[in-house]
Amino acid sequence: MTNATPILGAFPAAPDHMPWPRRVVDEAIWRVLSARLSAGELSLLGLWGDAGMVHMAVLGGDPVAVTVASLACPDGHFPSVGREHPPAIRFERAIRDLFGLEASDALDRRPWLDHGVWSARTPLGRPGAPEAPTPYAFLTSVGEGLHQIPVGPVHAGIIEPGHFRFTAAGETVVRLEERLGYTHKGVEALMAGAPIDRAAMLAARCSGDSTVASSIAFARAVEAALRVAPPPRAVWLRALAAELERVANHLGDIGAICNDAAFAVMLAHCSVLRERVLRAAANCFGHRLMMDAVAPGGMSVDLAADGPKLLHELVATIRRTLPPLVELYDDTASLQDRTVGTGILKPELARQFACGGFVGRASGRSFDARRDLVYPPYDRLRFEVPVRREGDVDARVRVRIAEVEESLTMIVQILAEMPSGAVLADLPGADAPGGEGIAVVEGFRGDILAWVRLAPGGIVDRAHLRDPSWLQWPLLEAAIEGNIVADFPLCNKSFNCSYSGHDL
Amino acid sequence: MRKILLEGLLRRPLTEPPPAAADAETAELSLRLKQGIDRVFGGSLAIRLVDAGSCNGCELEIHALNNPFYDLERFGLKFVASPRHADVLLVTGPVTRNMREALERTHAATPSPKWVVAAGACALDGGLYAGGHACVGGVSEVIPVDLHIPGCPPTPTMLLRGLLALMAACDGRR
Numbered sequence: 109m110t111n112a113t114p115i116l117g118a119f120p121a122a123p124d125h126m127p128w129p130r131r132v133v134d135e136a137i138w139r140v141l142s143a144r145l146s147a148g149e150l151s152l153l154g155l156w157g158d159a160g161m162v163h164m165a166v167l168g169g170d171p172v173a174v175t176v177a178s179l180a181c182p183d184g185h186f187p188s189v190g191r192e193h194p195p196a197i198r199f200e201r202a203i204r205d206l207f208g209l210e211a212s213d214a215l216d217r218r219p220w221l222d223h224g225v226w227s228a229r230t231p232l233g234r235p236g237a238p239e240a241p242t243p244y245a246f247l248t249s250v251g252e253g254l255h256q257i258p259v260g261p262v263h264a265g266i267i268e269p270g271h272f273r274f275t276a277a278g279e280t281v282v283r284l285e286e287r288l289g290y291t292h293k294g295v296e297a298l299m300a301g302a303p304i305d306r307a308a309m310l311a312a313r314c315s316g317d318s319t320v321a322s323s324i325a326f327a328r329a330v331e332a333a334l335r336v337a338p339p340p341r342a343v344w345l346r347a348l349a350a351e352l353e354r355v356a357n358h359l360g361d362i363g364a365i366c367n368d369a370a371f372a373v374m375l376a377h378c379s380v381l382r383e384r385v386l387r388a389a390a391n392c393f394g395h396r397l398m399m400d401a402v403a404p405g406g407m408s409v410d411l412a413a414d415g416p417k418l419l420h421e422l423v424a425t426i427r428r429t430l431p432p433l434v435e436l437y438d439d440t441a442s443l444q445d446r447t448v449g450t451g452i453l454k455p456e457l458a459r460q461f462a463c464g465g466f467v468g469r470a471s472g473r474s475f476d477a478r479r480d481l482v483y484p485p486y487d488r489l490r491f492e493v494p495v496r497r498e499g500d501v502d503a504r505v506r507v508r509i510a511e512v513e514e515s516l517t518m519i520v521q522i523l524a525e526m527p528s529g530a531v532l533a534d535l536p537g538a539d540a541p542g543g544e545g546i547a548v549v550e551g552f553r554g555d556i557l558a559w560v561r562l563a564p565g566g567i568v569d570r571a572h573l574r575d576p577s578w579l580q581w582p583l584l585e586a587a588i589e590g591n592i593v594a595d596f597p598l599c600n601k602s603f604n605c606s607y608s609g610h611d612l
Numbered sequence: 613m614r615k616i617l618l619e620g621l622l623r624r625p626l627t628e629p630p631p632a633a634a635d636a637e638t639a640e641l642s643l644r645l646k647q648g649i650d651r652v653f654g655g656s657l658a659i660r661l662v663d664a665g666s667c668n669g670c671e672l673e674i675h676a677l678n679n680p681f682y683d684l685e686r687f688g689l690k691f692v693a694s695p696r697h698a699d700v701l702l703v704t705g706p707v708t709r710n711m712r713e714a715l716e717r718t719h720a721a722t723p724s725p726k727w728v729v730a731a732g733a734c735a736l737d738g739g740l741y742a743g744g745h746a747c748v749g750g751v752s753e754v755i756p757v758d759l760h761i762p763g764c765p766p767t768p769t770m771l772l773r774g775l776l777a778l779m780a781a782c783d784g785r786r
Contacts, residue, residue: 223709223710225709225710225712225713226709226710226745226746227709227745227746228745231744231745231746235745261711261714262662262663262695262714262718264693264694265693266661266671266674266675266691267663267671268663268666268668268671269662269663269664269665269711269714289710290665290708290710290711290714291663291665291666291705291708291710291711292665292708292710292746293665293706293708293741293744293746293747294741294744294745294746294747295741297744297745297746298740298741298744306740309740310740313667313669313740314667315667315668316666316667316668316669316670316671316672316765317668317669317672319667319669360672360675373613373616373617376679376680377616379675379676379678379679379680380626380679380680380681382676382679383676383679383681386676396673396767397669397672397765399669399764432615432616433616436613436616439613440613606668607668608665608666608667608668611710
C-alpha cells in the first residue's frame with residue numbers, strides 16, 4: 109500500500125490541522141486519489157462535506173498514516189469518487205443531501221439520508237425549501253419467479269429502524285437493498301455553532317452502544333485542534349472504559365447471535381455477563397453505558413474508589429464463566445450448522461471497503477486503530493489482534509470471543525499500570541484559538557473517525573463523525589446474497605451495524 | 613450443555629425482587645389515564661417497541677429487561693413482534709421526521725384500548741435534538757402519550773418501575 113503523501117506533498121497543508129496533515133488539492137489530484145483508492149493502494153477512511161468544500165480522509169503507507177485531502181467546489185460540484193471506488197457512493201449521496209454538493213458524474217443520484225420530509229433541504233449548505241417527497245426507486249431485479257419482501261422501518265425485535273428490501277427466489281436472497289436514514293437526527297447540523305461541551309454530548313449519543321468510543325474520538329479531535337493534552341490518568345481511564353464497552357457489547361452480541369439461531373440458552377448466560385459488566389461500569393463511572401464519562405480534556409469522572417476491586421472480580425467472573433459457554437458453542441452441532449458458512453463476506457470486499465472492526469478482521473483485514481494508528485495508552489499495552497479469513501458468521505463470533513479475552517487482559521494491565529493524578533485538563537475558554545483536529549479511535553464495531561474545526565472561543569464550527577457502520581452496511585448486502593431469508597437476522601446480528609451512528 | 617443446565621437448576625435464581633413504583637409516576641398516570649379503561653387485561657400487557665430515532669441507548673436498556681436479573685415476563689409484561697398484538701407502544705427517541713409516518717402508522721395499527729409510554733429524555737421533548745431540521749421533538753407531538761419514563765437512557769429499574777406503575781393504574785381502573 110503506497111502512501112498518499114508523495115502525491116499530495118506538493119500541495120500546501122492547512123496550518124492548524126492536527127495531528128495528520130490536511131492538504132487542499134485540485135480536481136486532477138482528487139481524481140488521482142480516486143484512482144489510487146480504486147486500485148487498492150489507499151483505503152478510504154471518510155468522505156464528508158463542508159461549506160463549499162469536500163474532504164476525503166485516506167489511509168495508506170507503511171506504517172499506515174492518515175491524510176486528508178480537501179477540494180473546493182465553488183460551483184457546487186466535485187468529481188465523483190464513488191464512480192471509481194464504490195465505497196464512496198453513500199458518502200456522496202449523504203453529502204448531496206446535507207450540503208447540496210453534487211458528485212458530478214455519480215452513478216447513483218438517489219437521495220440517501222433525506223427522505224423528503226425535513227424542514228429544510230440541504231440543511232448544512234444553503235438551506236432550500238422542502239420539496240414534496242418522491243417515492244424511493246429501489247434497484248430492480250429481473251428474473252422468473254422473483255418476489256420482494258419489504259421489511260421495516262419498524263422491525264419485529266427491540267432494534268433500531270431501517271428498511272430492508274429483499275428480492276428472493278424461493279427461499280434464497282437474490283438481492284438485499286438497504287434504505288437507511290430513518291434515525292437521522294441532524295447531529296452535525298446541531299453541532300455546528302454549539303459550544304464544545306454540548307457538541308460532546310451529541311457525540312456521546314451518536315450510537316448508544318459506542319458512546320465511550322465516540323466520545324474519545326470527538327475528545328481527541330478537539331484536543332488535537334486545541335493542542336491540549338489530557339492528564340495521563342484520564343488517558344488510561346478512557347482505555348479502561350473503552351475496553352469495558354467492548355466486552356459488554358461483544359458478550360451481548362455473542363448471545364444474541366446464538367439466539368437468532370434459536371439457541372436461547374447462550375443469550376440467557378451472555379446477557380447475565382453483559383449485565384454484570386454494565387453494573388460494574390455504573391459502580392466505577394456512575395453510568396451503566398458510561399455516557400458522558402469521557403469529556404474533551406480528559407474524563408468527567410474518576411474511577412470510583414472500589415473500582416479496581418470490582419473490576420478484578422468482574423474479570424475473574426467472566427474468565428470463569430465464558431470458557432464453558434464457548435465450549436457449549438463449539439459442541440453444539442445444530443448451532444454450528446447455522447453459523448458456519450453462513451453470510452460469507454469475501455476478504456477482497458472487506459479490503460476494498462476498508463471494513464473495520466470484527467467484521468473486517470473476520471474476513472482477513474488485519475487493521476486495528478489501537479495498534480496501527482496507535483494512541484495512548486495502547487502504546488503501553490500488550491494485546492493481540494485476532495484475525496480470521498473465513499468471513500462467515502462463525503468467524504465473526506470467534507473473533508469477538510477472542511477480542512473479549514484480549515480486552516480482559518488489557519483491563520488487568522490498565523488497573524496495574526494506571527498512574528494517579530488529575531483526570532481533567534482545563535480547556536481554553538473564551539480566549540481559545542480556532543483549529544482543526546482529526547482522530548481515529550477503535551470502538552467495538554471498528555474505527556471511528558472524528559474531525560472538527562473549532563472557531564475561536566470554544567465553539568464548534570463544523571464536526572463530522574464517521575461511524576464504522578458506513579463501511580460495513582454495504583457489505584451486509586453482499587454477505588447475505590445467496591443465503592436463505594431465514595438466515596438474515598443471524599447475518600445482520602453478526603455484523604451488528606449501527607443505524608443511529610450511520611444516519612446521525 | 614448438561615452441566616450448564618444442571619448448574620442452572622441447582623443455583624439460586626439471579627432474578628431480583630421488583631422495584632416499588634415511584635409516587636410521581638403513579639400520580640402522573642392517574643392524571644393522564646382519564647379515559648375509562650373498560651378492558652380487563654388479565655394481568656398481562658403486550659408491549660411493542662418503536663424506536664423513533666433514538667441513539668440505541670434506550671433499546672440496550674430495554675433489552676436488559678429480558679435478562680435473568682429483571683426477567684420482565686414474570687410480571688406478565690412481554691414484548692411482541694407486531695403492533696397488532698400490542699396493548700402498549702413503548703416509544704423512544706426524539707421522533708425524527710423520517711420516522712414520523714412509521715410511528716403514526718404503527719400507532720394506528722395498534723388496537724384500542726392502547727397506551728403509549730415514551731421512554732428516555734429525547735422522547736419527552738426532543739432533548740438534545742430539539743429544534744433541528746430533522747426531528748419533530750417529543751413523542752406527544754405525534755401521538756398521545758400516557759406515561760413518560762425519564763433517563764438518558766432510563767435504567768432497566770426505571771423502566772420496570774414505570775411499566776409496573778402502568779399495570780397498577782390499569783388494574784385500579786378495572
